[in-house]
Amino acid sequence: MNILITGAGRGIGLGFVINYLSRDHTVYACYRSKSAALSTLAEKYHQLKLVQWDVTCPASENILASLPKQLDLLINNAGIYGPIKDGQSLRKITAEAMHEVFDVDCVAPLRVVQTLLPRLKMPGAIIANISSKMGSSSDNTSGGTYAYRAAKAALIIVSKSMAVDLQSDGINVITLHPGWVRTDMTNATGLVDVDESVAGMTSVIENINDYEPGDLVAYDGNKIAF
Ligand SMILES: NC(=O)c1ccc[n+]([C@@H]2O[C@H](COP(=O)([O-])OP(=O)(O)OC[C@H]3O[C@@H](n4cnc5c(N)ncnc54)[C@H](OP(=O)(O)O)[C@@H]3O)[C@@H](O)[C@H]2O)c1
Numbered sequence: 001m002n003i004l005i006t007g008a009g010r011g012i013g014l015g016f017v018i019n020y021l022s023r024d025h026t027v028y029a030c031y032r033s034k035s036a037a038l039s040t041l042a043e044k045y046h047q048l049k050l051v052q053w054d055v056t057c058p059a060s061e062n063i064l065a066s067l068p069k070q071l072d073l074l075i076n077n078a079g080i081y082g083p084i085k086d087g088q089s090l091r092k093i094t095a096e097a098m099h100e101v102f103d104v105d106c107v108a109p110l111r112v113v114q115t116l117l118p119r120l121k122m123p124g125a126i127i128a129n130i131s132s133k134m135g136s137s138s139d140n141t142s143g144g145t146y147a148y149r150a151a152k153a154a155l156i157i158v159s160k161s162m163a164v165d166l167q168s169d170g171i172n173v174i175t176l177h178p179g180w181v182r183t184d185m186t187n188a189t190g191l192v193d194v195d196e197s198v199a200g201m202t203s204v205i206e207n208i209n210d211y212e213p214g215d216l217v218a219y220d221g222n223k224i225a226f
Helices: 011-019 036-042 061-065 095-119 145-171 196-207
Strands: 002-005 026-029 048-052 073-076 125-129 170-178 214-216
Touching: 002 011, 002 170, 011 026, 011 036, 011 196, 036 048, 073 095, 095 145, 125 145, 125 196, 170 196
Parallel strands: 002 026, 002 073, 026 048, 073 125, 125 170, 170 214
Antiparallel strands: none
8 A cells, every 4th residue: 555644753653654664555754854763764664755744834846746646545643732731721822822733733634635635546545634532522521722622623523524525536534543642742641652552543444444434533443422
């Protein structure tokens, strides 16, 4: 398969890269900042292609030229949390932070899909949008975290619309929750390792026909109400 992963330089994105390379797929790893881990992997795996793409920007001609004509799987993984500690409390959250997080976590995945749609295999391609349980209203019992919750909630809805709109083209869209994962985003305080989260989400992607288009599914295969 030809697989494109955004935000692939570290954390969960890098985990997806390693997972799919180990199974002989061709991986287009899109990164924003240079990543030593990706450079090392590229020396070992000829089927790893590195593409610098800050997904808050439209793809340049150079980026487009380095991407394949046909993609089987797109994983919209790049994301930011926004202000930490009480920086996303009701009293402290700012319009600037709301806009920045929304741009990366919701607008950018939509931009990536719009850009790559002509290259997605029809029928048969899969789009996996990495959102979060934090975007579920049903799950929100603790409040706060305005920017991240709102952006991830919006991504769930955008992903659902994509799923409905692309169904007739034979493109499957799913929204994933990676669990609470030990990465830079959580300051390594999560409950799950990247390997376990990625293995679980990869299995959900493989079994996508067990789910309704646009479902929000956790790494353990359980559906999450939103
Ligand atoms: N960790 C968790 O517990 C958890 C839980 C639920 C959902 N998620 C979601 O899972 C995804 C990955 O999270 P993570 O924990 O691996 O986070 P992370 O360790 O902070 O890594 C985030 C990745 O996204 C990239 N990125 C950020 N802004 C970007 C942009 N504008 N363009 C391109 N790449 C960009 C970063 O690149 P740079 O290196 O250049 O910054 C980095 O590679 C995110 O969408 C996150 O919201 C994570």
